[in-house]
Amino acid sequence: MIETLHTQTMDTDLVLQLITSKKYRIYRHIILMIFSITVLYYSPPEYTEPTETHSRIVFFFQILLLAYSNMYFFVPKFLFKKKYLNYGACVLVAMIISSLIYWVAYEFFEPYLLPSKEDSINLFTFSFIILVLILASAAVKLFQQWIFDAQLIYDLKQAKTSAELEQLKNQINPHFLFNMLNNANVLTKKDPDKASEVLVKLSDLLRYQLYDSSREKVLLTSDIHFLEDFLNLEKVRRDSFHFMISKEGNLSGVQIPPLLFITFVENAVKHNNDASGQSYVHLFFAVVDNELYFICVNSKPAKKAVSKEGGLGLANIKRRLELLFPSSYMLKIDDEEETYTVTLIIKL
Numbered sequence: 379m380i381e382t383l384h385t386q387t388m389d390t391d392l393v394l395q396l397i398t399s400k401k402y403r404i405y406r407h408i409i410l411m412i413f414s415i416t417v418l419y420y421s422p423p424e425y426t427e428p429t430e431t432h433s434r435i436v437f438f439f440q441i442l443l444l445a446y447s448n449m450y451f452f453v454p455k456f457l458f459k460k461k462y463l464n465y466g467a468c469v470l471v472a473m474i475i476s477s478l479i480y481w482v483a484y485e486f487f488e489p490y491l492l493p494s495k496e497d498s499i500n501l502f503t504f505s506f507i508i509l510v511l512i513l514a515s516a517a518v519k520l521f522q523q524w525i526f527d528a529q530l531i532y533d534l535k536q537a538k539t540s541a542e543l544e545q546l547k548n549q550i551n552p553h554f555l556f557n558m559l560n561n562a563n564v565l566t567k568k569d570p571d572k573a574s575e576v577l578v579k580l581s582d583l584l585r586y587q588l589y590d591s592s593r594e595k596v597l598l599t600s601d602i603h604f605l606e607d608f609l610n611l612e613k614v615r616r617d618s619f620h621f622m623i624s625k626e627g628n629l630s631g632v633q634i635p636p637l638l639f640i641t642f643v644e645n646a647v648k649h650n651n652d653a654s655g656q657s658y659v660h661l662f663f664a665v666v667d668n669e670l671y672f673i674c675v676n677s678k679p680a681k682k683a684v685s686k687e688g689g690l691g692l693a694n695i696k697r698r699l700e701l702l703f704p705s706s707y708m709l710k711i712d713d714e715e716e717t718y719t720v721t722l723i724i725k726l
Contacts, residue, residue: 410442410445411442414438414441414442415438418434418437418438419434424491425487425490425491426490426491429487429490430490432487433483433487436479436483440476440479440480441511444472444476444508444511444512444515445511445515447472448469448472448512448515448516448519449515449516449518449519452465452468452469452472452516453465453515453516453519453520454519456468457516457519457520458523469512472508472512473505473508473509473512476504476505476508477504477505477508480504559580562576562577562580565615572614572615575614576611576614576615579607579610579611579614580611582607583604583607583608583611586600586604586607593636594635595633595634595635595636596633596634596635596636597630597631597632597633598629598632598633598634598663598670599629599630599632601634601636601637601638601639602623602625602629602661602663604640605623605639605640605643605661606623608640608643608644608647609621609623609643609647609659612647616651616657618652618655618656618657619647619651619656619657619658619659620656620657620658621658621659621660621661622658622659622660622661623660623661623662623663624660624661624662624663625662625663625664626662626663626664626665626666627664627665627666628665629663629665632665632670632726634670634724635698635702638695638698639661639672639674639722641692641694641695642672642674642692642695642720642722643659643661643674645692646659646674646675646676646718646720647659647676649676649678649718650676650677650678650679650718651679652677652678652679652680654679654680655679655680656677657676657677657679658676658677659674659675659676659677660673660674660675660676661673661674661675662674662675665726668725668726669723669724669725669726670723670724670726671721671722671723672720672721672722672723672724673719673720673721673722674719674720675717675718675719675720676717676718677716677717678715678716678717678718696709699722703724703725706724706725707722707723707724707725708721708722708723709721709722710722
C-alpha cells in the first residue's frame, strides 16, 4: 500500500515537472507537435490526394500558430496583467483570422473534396475547435503560472522562517552566555577554585553551542548532555541546589532542533534560587508512540524574587516552537504554589 502511494506521488510529481519545469520545455513542444500530427493523421480524409496532405499541413501550422501566439503573447501580455478586454479582443481577432484562412483554403481545395464530405465541412464546427484550442493553451499557461506563484510564496515563507529562527536562536545564546560569565565573575572573588571549575565547564558548553547548535538538527541525547552540563555548572555555583534527569523509551537516534529545552531549564534555575532552603530542578524525557515528552519541574522559593525582565527567552522559545512544529506540538505551563512545571509534547 505504501509503495503504491509512493509510486503515485512520484508519478504526480513527474507530471507537474513535465508541465511546469523549464528544463522540460522542449519535451512539451515535442508532445504538442506529436499530438497535433496524430490527431490530423487519424482524422478521416476530406480531400483527394495530394490535396488532403496540403490541407493537413495548412491546418497543422495554423494550430501551432494559434497555440503559441496564445501561450507566449496573448496570455502573458494581457491575461496575466488582468487586461481581460484586450485578451478577449485578441482571441476574437485570432478566431476571425483563422476562420478566414479556413474559408479561403476551403474555397481553394473545394474541387478536390471527396463526394462523401461535400456536406460535412462546417465553419461553425471549425470555429468551435479553434476556441477549444485557445482555451486549452490558456489553461496550460495559467496552470504553469499558478504553480510558479505557489512555489515562490512557499520559498519566501521558508526563507522568512529560516531567518526568523536564526534570529531567535541568536537571541537565546547571548542571554545564556551573559548569565554564565556573570556567575564566573562573582565566584572569582569568593571561591577561585570553583570559578576555575565553572570556566572549564563553560568551555564545554561553548563548544556545543559553537559546533553542534549551528546544525539544523542534533541528537536528543547530545542536547540532554548539554543540559546536564548546564545543571552541573549551576550545582557548582550553588550548594543548596540539586537536579535529576529521568529518561524513558528509546531516545537514541532521535534528532531535534538544537537548544530547544535550554530556555525552560535556564528559567527554572533562575527562578528557583532559594536563599533560605533547598531548591531543585527535575527533568523528564520520554519517547512514546513517535512523540517526544519533555517535563521540567522546578521548586519555587518561599519568598519570591521581584523580576523586572519581560520573559524574552520564553517568548522566543514559544515562537520557535510555532515555526518548527506548526500544529504538531503541545506546550502546557502549570504555575502552582510550590512548583513550576513545563510540559512539552512534540510529534516526531
